[in-house]
Amino acid sequence: MTHDLRMLPAAVVAWGAAAWLVTAGSVAALALVAAGIALAMVAARFAPVRAVALVGVCLAAVAASCAWRLAVVEHSPLTDLAREHRLATMDVEVVRDARPFSHQGRDAVVVEVRVRRVVTAAQAVRVRDRATAFVDGSPSDLVVGRRLVVVGRLSPSEASEEAAVIDVLRRGPADRAAWWWEASERVREGVRRAVSHLSDEPRALVPALVDGDDTHITVEIEEDFRRSGLTHLMAVSGTNLTIVLAVVMLLARSAGLRRRGLWVAGALSIVAFVLLARPDPSVVRAAAMGAVGVAALGFGSRGGVRALCWAVIGLLFLDPWLSRTPGFVLSAVATGGILLLAPLLTRRLERWMPRWCALAIAVPVAAQLACTPAIAALSGEVSLVAVFANLLAGPAVAPATVAGLVGGLLAVAWAPLGQACGWLAGLCASWILTVGHRAAAMEAASLEWHGPWQVLLLVVPVATWLVVRLSSRPAVFVGLALGLVIGIWRPPQTGWPPAGWVMVSCDVGQGDATVLPVAAGEAVVVDTGGEDAPVDRCLTSLGVRTIRLLVLTHGHADHVDGWRGAVAGRRVDQVVVGPSGGPQVPGAARRVAGAGESFVLGETGAEVLWPPAHAAEGDDPNAVSLVLRATVRGVHLLLGGDVGEEAQRRLLRSGVGVTADVLKVPHHGSADQDDRFLTEVGASVATISAGADNDYGHPAVSLLTRLRQRDVRWWRTDVDGDIAVVVRDGRLVVVTR
Structure with a gap:
């Protein structure tokens, strides 16, 4: 099949121009308008390059839109x-x-x-x-x-x-x-009422599937869906609109409508969808991609590619700032991948499997391959389970969306009838949530990409060629797929500890234990958790035979009761405790530390920032927990003990520097955190030591939200196990076990 790619250069040039101009100002935009007009006029005079004139026209149009809108804002x-x-x-x-x-x-x-x-x-x-x-x-x-x-x-x-x-x-x-906005709000409220009787997670997901209302989506759902490649389901996307269009087209065909009638029905459906889901950039983008689908219905995928290019240019003319939004990038690239690659892959797969099965495989594979460079550029990682997760979750998306929408419409008239449909939507949403959580929990759910994302522009076409070539060979294709599944399910173990580690947060359950390297076989250990076995296992796996310094931040059991496991079979040179005390380790010197003290041991140096010297033993142990700012091979680490919001504020008022590259989040990620403290630390990586299914709600959703708002990537021992912070090629990466 041949594709009409004549509009592709114009779309690419317009996209690149918009992405630059929205940050360059109105003067630069006006200059590019003139350049586009000049290019169009010159190219139109010469037949061999007449097609370049269209590039100039589209460039001038998008640049003119940028210039106008930027000038309005600048001179308002x-x-x-x-x-x-x-x-x-x-x-x-x-x-x-x-x-x-x-x-x-x-x-x-x-x-x-x-x-x-x-x-x-x-x-x-x-x-x-x-x-x-x-x-x-x-x-x-x-x-x-x-x-x-x-x-x-x-x-x-x-x-x-x-x-x-x-x-x-x-x-x-x-x-x-206006009445149309009020009507759409009543339907949105109807969707919420239709699922109000469900448990928390399905009640949050169904409105997100139907109309993009992600108000109650938790950080845990968001993070797991990101790792499993299902994020597009939580926000309004082309998937949502495709489902609505498919139902409308099916009903329209049943009513006897043909091509022109189908186009009208599709257009009205798109308008209604935008009203329901709101004219946000993601919704407008989804509507444009839906229009591409309607065009492809009339002209085939050849016309669909042309329509996609026109949709990109039209959207950028209406809103140039879309050019820099991740949703626009992923949606346009995924749509292009599906139009270009999915038909070819489907034809080769259906030689040895039913067409419905070939389509179910070809569409997510095509979208994932097309989006891989963009995903790596945006997130620094590539989901390895995305295709499998979408294959498993995909069958439940349409019934969940349709049942939720019908439930919302019925709930406007009579809530119990709407809740019957809401129950079905919740059942489907529960399956999607199960897939997302289980896929994200796999050790190899995603792969960190450390190289330049541009390299993938060369790697992905080669991988695509291999996938297409092998797709017609069932034994090889199925064998490779099964091998990938096994590799994701039980990935080969890399060496532990990883080379270049500067800190390890040990998985000791609901407690704290942190290890800093000093030299081969030697380490500084900060806290020991509440039980002997977990910290002993962690130190053994790190090859620690000598504890040069054992720091016990405060006297609570979840930080000190595992000391016997830490010292078993190891030499301990010195023990440092805070004002709240700690156990007496036989054969080791012990002293109480306070703010201003510091030490240097091999690769590790640290300063005690908190508590002040006047802190008393009778004070709240959390409030007088030792806070250390350590430096290991140039990486700054802030170990926050269990200090809460008030102590964090007092620490900031003391004037000491708390900036760090890595934050060991205080108090197991509780909600008792000061916003300014998190901002002043300015870490890019955070570790949270908490026990699985603990009764305290650690880590708190509010804390995870605040970290995400500050672009802090976090890892949790209850989910990730032992967490190693590693320096590779001057970059901080995290390896878990």
Whole structure:
């Protein structure tokens, strides 16, 4: 099959130009408009390169859109007021539903708005600028289309498409939106009512599948779906729209509609879907990809490729900032991969298997191969279980989505009837959740990519060629697939400890034990957990025969009761404890340490940051837990013991430096953490020592959310086992066992 690729150069050039211009400013955009027009005029004069004229036209169009929108923001009165941090009264319209977050221990929401009128003490002007507003509390009326008056302090926005950030001090009631937005909100509320009787995880996932409402998706679900390659199910994507379109097309065909009627039905379905799921960038992107599917229905995949290129150009003209969003990149690339590769792979597979089975395999394989370079560039890792997870979860996605949508429509009229459909949707969602959790729990669920992502632009085509060639040979294809499954399920063990390790968080259950290298066979051990066997196993696996320094941060059992396992068969040179004390280790000198003390042992140096010298033995042991800032081969590590929010604030007020590359999260990841402390540490990697299925809720969801907001990657001993932080080629990587 041949594909119409004539629009591909124009789409690629327009995409690259938009990605650069949204950060370059309106002057650069105007210059590129002129360059695009000149290219089109010159190329149009010469027949051999006349096709290049289309590239120039598309480039000029996207650049003109960038120039106009950037100039509007740069010269807006609202932008000037934001630079002056003025207090203003504003008439705003909600353009994206409010999203909850925690701000200094209080509930708050962030909502994107369009400012229509702004009034200050000196002026009143009408504008139409985008802004982000922060509102205290948990308001439920800030939904798309509604208008309200707010009083807030303006500040500049870091996003080039926004004129300001608004810290809302007071707000009025929200007016009702247009009837179509209110209708869509009633359906969304109906979906939530239809699954309100389900357990927590299915109740959170079904609205995300149906209309992209991920408000109650937990960090655990988000992380497991990311590792298993199912993240696209939690947000509105082409998958959601494809399911809706498929049902509508099936009903339309049953009603006797043909090509033109099917196009009309498909277009109306896309409009209704956008209203229901909101016109967010991901939804607009999904709608465009759905339009590509409708085009492919009429013209075949050859026309589908052309339609995809036009969709990319059209979306970038309407919203150039889409060019830099991960969702747009992955959606466009995946759609292209499916259009180009899936038909070829399907034809070769169906030589020896049913067509439905060939399609079920070809589509996720094609999408995954196409997206691999982009995924590696965005996340630094590639999911190895994505294809298998999507194959297993895929059959449940359509019934969950359809049943959830029907349940939401029925719940608008009568809640019990909607809940019957909601039960079916929840059953399917439970299967998807099971697949996601189990796939993410596999030791080799994902592979970290350490090299430049551009290398994959060469590797992936070779891998694609091999997959296509081998797909018509059932014995080889099935054998390789089974080999990959076995490798993921039981991966070969790499050497332990990994070369270049600078810290290991031992899996000692609900407790703490951290090891820092000193020299071959020698280490500093910070805490020992609550039982003898786990810490003994960890130290033995690391080859530790001598403990140069045993630090017991505080006297709680989950940090010190495993000391016998730590010292069994090992020499211990010295023991350091905090003000709350600790056990007396036979044959080892013991002393109480406080802030300001430091030591250097081989590769490891450390300073005690907390508690202050006046801390007393009778104080709360957590509050006077030793906090160490260690340095191993140039890597800074902050070991936080069990200090809570108040102690963290006092530590910051003391003025000592807490910045580190790696944070051993205090108190097993409890919610008792200070936001400013996490920000000041500025770590890129965090380890959390917690016991599986512990009764304390460790690590807390709020803590994991705050780490993610700060772009901190975390690992947990209850999920990952022993955690080694390793330096490779100047980069920090994490190896688990």
